[in-house]
Amino acid sequence: MRNIQIGLLLGLRQIQRANVWTNVLIIFVMTLTFLNLIAVSGLLVGLIAGSERAFREQSLGDILVSAKADEKTILGSEALAREIATYPDVSSFTVRYIESASVEANYSERRDLRGERDVVSTRIRGIDPEVENTTTGLAQRIVEGSYLSPDDEGKILVGSLTLDRYASGFGDAFDTLGDVQIGDKVRVSVGNTSKEFTVKGILQSKVEDVSMGMFIPEKEFRRIFNRFDRNADQISIRLKPGVDENTVKKFMVAGGMSQYAKIETFTEGTPKFLTDIKNTFNLLGTFIGSIGLVVASITIFIIIFINALSRRRHIGILKAVGIDKRVIELAYVTQAAFYAFTGSLLGALITYGFLIPFFDANPINFPFSDGILLVETSSALIRTGILFVITLAAGFVPAWLIARQNTLNAILGR
Amino acid sequence: MIDATNIYRTFKTGTIETHVLKGVDVHVAEGEFVAIMGKSGAGKSTLLYQLSLLDTPNEGSLSLNRVDVLTLSEQEKTLFRLNTLGFIFQDYALVPDLTARENVMMPLLMRGEKWVDASLLADSALDSVGLVGKYNNLPGQLSGGEQQRTSIARAIVGKPKILFADEPTANLDSVSGEQVVALLGELNARGQTIVMVTHEPEYTHQCNRIISMEDGRIVKEKKQRRNKH
């Protein structure tokens, strides 16, 4: 207790009497280390988290109902939808019909019938325009033309990445249609059925279900593609804010819905590649952070070492006066703790007070996502803890090295 | 109080051995004020370090305050220094980050004195060396003489059995030097045992005995009557 008090006093005075700019510089280094450790990996993970969030909001919903593995569609879709509508926790849901289709453009102008046709394979979705918009805000994705009205017939919305002029940045990664403008006609074929549609709007999104797909009203979809049983392919459910999707899912399963369909929460329904990338980025972030941590601990080590070395004589004097060397070590550990604490505090303030709100408001425009800064509190705390421990060790070791030297040699500078 | 017998101290630098103390006997009784004199390089400082436990002799026996101190562990020596010895360095050796008061408080706090008590004791020690009102000055804000008196306050604040001083006046002008010696004389008059190394004969008038060293040996001892100015 006595030792701690004296150690703290000595440490405090050392910080007080140190050059202001030295202190500022050290704290700056610690702040950067904190940001490197927390914010950099948070940004990497946030790229994926932004993508996940977009997937959730624009396509999958909080809970996704789809066909069971051995079925083609959701059985008894209509009854299921009626049941879902009675759940108090559900804020909205949308029923989708999906088919793989090939879509051809520019066929009327084509002269050379043996030449290559302008065609893409895509997935076409039949939706109730209003309900879909309430659930996923699909209308907001329109960049050209306009959204579907409830009574539209023969109108289609196309994803931007099915068109040359939007997808050119991606090279030849996938098939696209040539010159297609609003009001142009395209021919949609599913199996042996074909129908001509007029392009009403173009959708742009970071979610490929939207940007690489096409949408028509569900009534027309059922009629053209013979879905007379009214069994749908997806029901995407949006829950009220704050409701836990796992609880609702359990409830749905308990109500027997899983006999007719596969029920997944958003997390379960997230494409595996996203989860994989997220884990990889997390690892990468940790790796980058670790390098930062090593650099910071070396920095602290050097700073404290030089500090203790330049005070070697004073350390000797204190020992000669009868001060225990553990007290002296504690003084330097206190100093290191102060730098770690102030640096982390500043880093946390910058992260939570500025960076997170900033990236939420201005996401990083990434090809497959709008990147945000994602900081999980638990992992941030663990990392800060590690930063602390390493900093304290980096402060202790040089103090220990110098405090253990012969007292007289230290005083006389030998 | 001090019984040092046949003290040898040899330094080895590579293959070269330097015999600095070659069988020194020193006996100091309680209440004495002893001066150690001699030419530069005679081994005065080295002897003082042996006596004050800052260094360990290669050979010989040493008892301080009836404790056989050479058998103590490093930590026990530190504790013994804290509780029984005081040391005044030639260049004051104050901790520059601490105020005069805090410098003086250090040994008291280490002994387990309460903060308030230590602070009061430190202030009165500073008062007694003539530093009234300079408690919160940093060493850099004190003159050399004031720094040396602060260092004396630190050495005596714990009421040590023996006070060692290695050329406490060497860095001071004659006025400050005289002040410091007068201060030591007063302490001695109140019963403080003091061993002081000095170059200057004019500062030995307060001492009751002068030990002369030459080349690692004691060559002359002279008792004298203390004469106040």
Ligand SMILES: Nc1ncnc2c1ncn2[C@@H]1O[C@H](COP(=O)(O)OP(=O)(O)OP(=O)(O)O)[C@@H](O)[C@H]1O
């Ligand atoms: N650690 C050491 N290694 C080698 N030689 C040493 C060591 N310490 C002291 N000496 C030598 O011992 C001799 C005596 O040194 P000491 O410091 O005791 O002299 P001194 O009498 O105090 O001299 P001064 O009056 O100049 O202070 C010197 O020649 C010095 O070089």
Ligand SMILES: [Mg+2]
């Ligand atoms: Mg000397």
